[in-house]
Amino acid sequence: MGIVLNGFVDYVGPNQALGWVWDSAAPDRRLNVVALKNTKIVSAMVANLYRPDLQQAGIGDGHYAFDLRFPSDAGYEIAVEIQDGQYKIPLNTDALNVSQAQVEDLIDIGLSPRNFQSKKNILPRAIDIIRLDPNDNCNLRCVYCHNFRSEKLIDLSEFREFLNIGVDSVGTFQIGCGMEPTLDSRLCDFVEVIAESKARPSKDFILQTNGLLLHRHDYQRLAGAGINLVSISIDVAEPETQKALRGGMSLEKLLRNVKDFRAHCPGVSVEFIATVTTANAEKAESLVTLGLKYGISRFTFREVFYFPKNPIVDHSRMPDLVLAAGQFEAMRKRILRQFGKKAEFIFADSNTLLRSWRNMEQKRSQ
Incomplete structure (x- = not known):
């Protein structure tokens, strides 16, 4: 070709x-x-x-x-x-x-083992958001995952050098984007390297994880380096549905780790972040109830998106998991009506993602 x-x-x-x-x-x-x-x-x-x-x-x-x-x-x-x-x-x-505001929105840098060697030489600059995957793999097989995987890793010493040379300042730093950071035994080392560099975030320092392997890492080192939000991926309060959506997931282990982390790091906020499909849209209230029981103060619900040309996602199941028109909005209204004053809620529907995808597809065909 x-x-x-x-x-x-x-x-x-x-x-x-x-x-x-x-x-x-x-x-x-x-x-x-x-x-x-x-x-x-x-x-x-x-x-x-x-x-x-x-x-x-x-x-x-x-x-x-x-x-x-x-x-x-x-x-x-x-x-x-x-x-x-x-x-x-x-x-x-x-x-x-x-507008200049839209230009600034583009300063959102993703770092992974796939692109780090080229990214590490970018000029020093102020960056709104850095999203880091130090490793390129995950311990779960989620039905809706669109991400390629490999055994590649970012070298810690090269990463330290990159932060000192290639970055002036960072607003938000998120560890864990498309992959699972707790699979990497060096997680605390990466967090501390960030904390000791010019890239120490001025706003949020986030760990995004499915939570299953959180217990393998030193909670005090994470909190001591400045992690102020742990975002836990969890879709539903029912063990079997959770396992069906996220292959390899144990809801019992996840909740045990959440409870243990909160006990050791009460000053660190914990949120639940759910991907909403037809399998769990009508069960969102039970997830919020469960989260409140564990002291969760923020919930993010993201409508599932599906790109049929992606070679990774489970095409045998995805069409049936995509929500019908209005289903996500109906869920949002129910949640806010019942729990609106009890926690913070963020809702992200798929409309913007789908418009972007269709626009790109049209441009590529021209």
Whole structure:
């Protein structure tokens, strides 16, 4: 198969151009891009930054974005191309109308064993969010998981060097994004390296986990390094349904670890985060009741999304797990009506994700 390039310049400002480009025939390839004024190169970089909307839209692993900076006198007369000139990246029709707030929303960096070697050389900058997967695997097989897996790891010493050289400041730092961080015996080491660096977050320091292996790690080291929120993935209060959705899950072990962690670290907030499908949408109230019993003060409900072209997800079951129109909203209203004053609730439906995916699919076919 030959080279199949797709991408867009999503924003052009007086000293910046943002966008993405990838070779769908070679999704592991990262392309060199340049910004030109007339024929003069005014900026260049590898298009390897992470944008979650790309990954959610089925654009590989999402690490195809670029953020080209150039002198302000270059103005808006900028073209962005692949460095060897084989492809001029087209301008999104809205590229000149994107607000600075939307630009800042893109400073959301994902680090994993798949992209770390290229990311570690990015220029120092202030970053809103870093999402880190120090390992590339998980101990569960969730029906709706879209993520590739491997045995790769990020080297701890290289990670420490990256934080000291490649980062100026971070707002929120999350450990655990697409994979399970507690599988990695070095978890506390990574947390402490972050805490001792310029990347120590000014806002939230989050550990995202399914909770089954939390007991393998030193709770006091985690809390002492500044972890202030542990986000536990749990879909339902019924053991059998939980196991059916998240293969390998033991609700009993999970709850035992939650109870133990809260006893040792009462100052660290714990939230439950659930993926909502047809299997648990009508059982959400029982999950909240269970969480309140264990002292959970925040609940996040995310509507399941399904990308039929993804080669990882369980296609035999996913179509039946996608919610009907209005089902997620009905659940949201029930939850708030019954528990609205007892905890904090966050709801994320699939509309935005689906619109993004359809938009990307349309652009790729043009």
